[in-house]
Amino acid sequence: MRFLKSVPRFSSLRLKVLFATSVILVLLALTFYRVSQMELEGQLNERQLLSYQRQQLDIVNALNNSEASLKHMASILAATQGLGEAVELTDRTRLDDKIVAQWPTLQLDVGVDEVKVFDRQSRQLAQRGHVAIPDNSREHFFSYWVQKVLEKEQPLSRLVCRTTCRQYAFSPILRGGQSVGVIMLSVSIADIARYININKKSALAIMVDNVYSSSSEELPAWGANVVAATDRAATLERLALWSTQYDKNALRKSPVRVRFDDQYYHLMAFPLNDQLNGLNNTAYVVIISNITESYSSIQSDSRRVFMIAILGWLLAEMAVFLLLWRPMSNLRRVIGSLPLLSQSRFHEFSEAVQLKGRVRDEVGTLQRTAIEVASQLQRLQQALYKSNDDLTQHIKELAHEKEFVDRLLFTANAFIVTHSETSGIVLANQFALGKLSCPMTALKGQCFRDVFLQVESFDYGNVSFHTESRVPGKKDMVIEWYHSPIQNLSDGEEGYWVSVGVDITEKKAAESRLIWLANRDPLTGLYNRRYFNVCLQQSLEEKASGAVFYLDLDQFKEVNELSGHGAGDRLLSMVAQKLTQLLPEGAVIARLGGDEFAILLEGYDCERAVTVARSINSGLSDINFIIEERRHRAMASIGVAIYPEHGDTTEAIMANADCAMYIAKENPLRDWYVTTAQDLDKAMLEDRVYWNDLIKAALDEKRFEFFVQPIMAIASEDVRHYELLLRLPDGAGGFFSPGQFIPVAERNGRIIDIDRHVIEAGVRYLSGLGDISMSINISGKSLRDQDLAEYLETCLATHGADPARLIIEITETEAVIDFGLAQATLSKIKSLGCSIALDDFGSGFSSFKYLNQLPSDYVKIDGEFIINLYRSSENKIIVSAIAEVCRSFGKQVIAEFVEDEATFDYLKAIGVEYAQGYWVGRPAHIDTITRPYNE
Helix, strand or coil, X not given: CCHHHHCXXXXXXXXXXXXXXXXXXXXXXXXXXXXHHHHHHHHHHHHHHHHHHHHHHHHHHHHHHHHHHHHHHHHHHHXXXXXXXXXXXCCHHHHHHHHHHHHHHHHHHHCCCEEEEEECCCCEEEEECCCCCCCCCHHHHHHHHHHHHHHHCCCEEEEEECCCEEEEEEEEEEECCEEEEEEEEEEEHHHHHCCXXXXXXXXXXXXXXXXXXXXXXXXCCCCEEEEEECCHHHHHHHHHHHHCCCCHHHHHCCCEEEEECCEEEEEEEEEHHHCCCECCCCEEEEEXXXXXXXXXXXXXXXXXXXXXHHHHHHHHHHHHHHHHHHHHHHHHHHHHHCHHXXXXXXXXXXXXXXXXXXXXXXXXXXXXXXXXXXXXHHHHHHHHHHHHHHHHHHHHHHHHHHHHHHHHHHHCCCEEEEEECCCEEEXXXXXXXXXXXXXXXXXXXXXXXXXXXXXXXXXXXXXXEEEEEEECCEEEEEEEEEEEEECCCCCCCCCEEEEEEEECHHHHHHHHHHHHHHHECCCCCCECHHHHHHHHHHHHHCCCCEEEEEEEECCHHHHHHHHCHHHHHHHHHHHHHHHHHHCCCCCEEEEEECCEEEEEEECCCHHHHHHHHHHHHHHHCCCEEEECCEEEECCEEEEEEEECCCXXXXXXXXXXXXXXXXXXXXXXXXXEEECCCHHHCHHHHHHHHHHHHHHHHHHHCCCCEEEEEEEEECCCCEEEEEEEEEEEECCCCCEECHHHHHHHHHHHCCHXXXXXXXHHHHHHHHCCCCCCEEEEECCCHHHXXXXXXXXXXXXXXHHCCCHHHEEEEEEHHHHHHCHHHHXXXXXXXXXXXXXXXXXXXXXXXXXXXXXXXXXXXXXXXCHHHHCCHHHCHHHHHHHHHHHHHHHHCCCEEEECCCCCHHHHHHHHHCCCCEECCCCCCCCXXXXXXXXXXXX
16 A cells, blocks of 8 residues: 555564564573583582581591590600609609600501600700701790690690691699699691591692791792692692682682693682681691583583573474464554554545454454544544634633732742642742742642641641741741631532741841850850759759769860960860760750869769760860960869769759869879769868868978989999989978878879979989989879970970980889870980889789880889898799890899898899899988089
């Protein structure tokens, strides 16, 4: 037909069906091939994994049996008659005879190739056999485990793999119920590996990481050597190739398939110490299984499945082609006639789709339906012409109404929104859209409550009402809304509402600002004292419980004096910001005035309050800033009162918290304190005030006096070194004990001022003492003083003292409390040319750990070890060990509390450099050494 010539060319549905089915069937064939191959390979992997697990179990059992046999033989040999007596008498000849008698049996029955006998001091007394292993740590290894066996008095065994893998067994040698020595047996694991059952198609290798030897590596890619292997040459050749292709850690997770000389293998490994109690992670057992035959069978079966699938595809394509040929031809005719409908040529379309013969399939149904559709379209076209005329008239009327509504909504300076419960927002004026910065298309249909209100629901069943809210997404905008329903035009019609909103943001901001100013501190933005007291009083009236924190910044006065009040205000603002970040949302944080802050946490008990106090101290320690090269930090003393236990009125609670704060300020080891009943005792408060006033007056009026105690060089018995001692007169011709006022000074923060006073006096005295050296003690609190080194440098320059003759002493325990800060501060002091001494060394648990990390020149042994040295063998061992270790680190040793000549002679014999104590010289007034230089 002629109209078919205008139909655009298109691809035949028959070709599309054939193409689609071909692609699907080919993909299915490939899928069957791949799935079959993967399933067969998975089965192979599972079989190999089971085989690997069995072989692994055999290896572990062989090693365990060897270990048990070695421990048993060690125990038997340790029980040999007369062996304990020979060890205790250190009779090496008898020991050699005892071992020689058992040596053939040990070699033949157990495979032992090395026997050693040690005494209680880990010294080797006898040996049979020798293992040449380039490992310098073997003697340390033997010594360590000999002591362990002696300590537990039980046999022990260890598997050690370094350059080789060996099993060691240690057994105590008993005599009279006491351990007098230890016997050690060892056997090479390579000998054990030869007896492990491996199938004919598998190979076994034991390799060790080459981290303890400088010898060449057989497997450089893995950094390992092979210490034992079945068919060693062939196995080593294959492992050398595979080590360059695979990571050894990957072999532990699952079998890895590899290829070598047209053969396929499964490569698996496991570390020995995952199964045994080894000392390191350097030994691995590698199992190589030949899977060539199984893998070739898998490939053959997979190809057979693929060929069958391809044959099925060809047969299916031929059947589809034959079945679709005629129906597709008829369908093409119907499709080619469809353009006639778009041209309203309905009669021509009906004639064109008439098919010859009676078609009883889907194409026939399509033909009859198409003819009916053409008739219906013709009737609808006629009705459409009439409806278009009516619609044109209605559009003109609606256009006039819409123009009036648009002008009304556009000119209104308020939010006007029409909405309903089911349809959401229907209309919003330009003012509302401008405030929200979004088009009407994005707003239409959304829930009015979600867009404009911050309420859970909107009561559409109510009459007109009034609300006030903030617009979600515009939190700074406050709108006053008036909601009214629009009367329904007919029953059953959906109800609509109109909401009119007025922006009252500026009015609310003014009200909030007035309230804020009444309750806030202008500098920090925190609450003020008045608001804090109101909140605490309200909590008490509600019978609630909680915690009150009273914070006072330490050394805040110095910040204002050194850098000005601007720096002080900056520090206060930083503290306020940090407290706001650290504390929970419900906390009431206030600045009471000056450098004092208060915190109210309702519902907090003592335990939770302590956690908060620690968090505050940790957070404030992060605050620091520099002004005119001066670094300022935030440090605070915190007092905590729990109510109602520590008071039932605002005044009582605040007074108790303030008292706890002063107790915390006096405590050198903690910056917070929780009020207790004992702390509220009047006598204690009066005593604390007395000592505070006394120390303050002594500093202000320079009442402190100084004594010195000589420190003698033991080798020359010459005294050119003194320790400066601080004394406080008691007003009755005597002196207070330092133990009375130093702890108080540390608690109230005066210790830093005392330390600076002592440093200034000591440097001043030192400048006039010729070649005399002076030791000055400082407290642990001063280590936290960032400006200590700068102050010391200023004193040295002012008095012209030689820093090389000044020794700063700090107790070991104080130095390790805050190790990082101590290390930094002492390094700065040492950079000035001063020396550092660690006092009371040995009193801590980690003395030797920090000895070489702290920048010290002298070590003063704790006097508790020296005072009874001549009568205590244990103290002699400790002092000798400390001296030896210090000497190895290049540090000189000073012994305190030397009270007699015998102690002095012993110290001289073990090489201690200096002695201090009453035998050397008692403390004397500083004038005794300064007077000769002043005359």
